[in-house]
């Protein structure tokens with residue numbers, strides 16, 4: 617049986633001092649597969665991305681994390697000298713997010729992808745959350761991947777939200793690997809979870825016609841071992857399957 621196609625927009629990185637590569641982390645690919653989908657990597661074509669044609673090829677879109685930061689001009693902030701940016705990814709994902717939500721394509725955003733959805737709809741980011749009074753340091757700690765992706769802090773779910781339903785409760789422990797965070801939440805977005813310091817850690821697109829959820833943490837990490845992570849990917853996968861059936 618054909619699986620729903622889950623598009624995964626790539627990063628565009630200069631590697632080995634030689635050339636640009638378009639790439640995505642394997643744990644996202646495996647999680648999309650685990651959600652029942654067929655992962656389809658989408659190159660960071662930028663402004664030339666044929667948005668409608670891309671949307672005709674996919675049954676859902678997974679916007680992944682990345683160590684690169686969204687260029688601040690996308691949310692009216694000053695450039696940060698020496699920042700690790702990925703303009704081609706920004707130029708691909710930001711318009712694709714808006715087009716996907718308008719077309720009723722299921723969307724799941726993770727970490728950078730979460731931040732991209734906020735910026736795509738007019739929100740802004742703290743460049744360095746840990747330097748803002750009152751906020752904790754949300755960056756990863758430890759040397760090994762297991763240490764970096766270990767549970768780092770609790771999140772509280774907004775009562776009546778999607779995540780409370782998926783979690784079966786109002787709290788969960790999540791990992792944390794981000795230096796940036798939501799400063800101003802875009803008007804189209806509804807907060808779904810907060811960290812103890814008040815930082816928005818998840819939201820949904822309020823009027824989306826399909827699944828449209830984003831989280832600052834990493835549910836793709838060993839997602840089968842965590843009930844909430846599995847529930848998120850099952851719900852996303854089901855939404856993608858629903859679109860696939862509707863398009864059949």
Ligand SMILES: N[C@@H](CCC(=O)NCCCC(=O)O)C(=O)O
Nearest residue numbers: 681682683684727728794795796
């Ligand atoms: N650069 C942004 C987003 C951080 C992020 O996506 N971290 C995950 C990177 C590795 C992975 O894909 O798991 C920020 O620092 O806030």
